[in-house]
Amino acid sequence: xxxxxxxxxxxxxxxxxxxxxxxxxxxxxxxxxxxxxxxxxxxxxxxxxxxxxxxxxxxxxxxxxxxxxxxxxxxxxxxxxxxxxxxxxxxxxxxxxxxxxxxxxxxxxxxxxxxx
Ligand SMILES: [Zn+2]
Numbered sequence: 001x002x003x004x005x006x007x008x009x010x011x012x013x014x015x016x017x018x019x020x021x022x023x024x025x026x027x028x029x030x031x032x033x034x035x036x037x038x039x040x041x042x043x044x045x046x047x048x049x050x051x052x053x054x055x056x057x058x059x060x061x062x063x064x065x066x067x068x069x070x071x072x073x074x075x076x077x078x079x080x081x082x083x084x085x086x087x088x089x090x091x092x093x094x095x096x097x098x099x100x101x102x103x104x105x106x107x108x109x110x111x112x113x114x115x116x
Contacts, residue, residue, distance in 0.1 A: 004028075004036045063088070070094060071116055 003009050025044070029037050052060035063079035070078055070089040077091035085098040087108055096110040108116050 004032050071110060071114055072112065 025040065029040065032040075049060060051057060053062045061081045061083045063081055066078035066080045066087065067076065068078050069076055070091060072094045073089060073092040075089070075091040077089055078087060079090055080087045080098070082098075085100070087096045087098055088094070094110060094112065096108045098106060099109055100106045110116070
């Protein structure tokens, strides 16, 4: 964002000045266009999610790749979150909830209403 606003990169080791850096990001976002802010938001969110998924932090569950096919798009891009019982397709964004079974292995209730 600094490049988009000032036309040059400003190198300053941000890890020493985290609070100042976050304040600068907020100020720079006001002067940037929507695409630049969306891109910066996506980058920051991915870093925050990665930190929250670290085993020492463990504030967010790491997804596990599932070998099954998605019921909506048919691609093999399913991820499961065993602790919370969620399942999601990274291809089409379909989400579902794993319903554990008492007699069978259980099923998945998808947000579009289908049960598999
Ligand atoms: Zn899908």
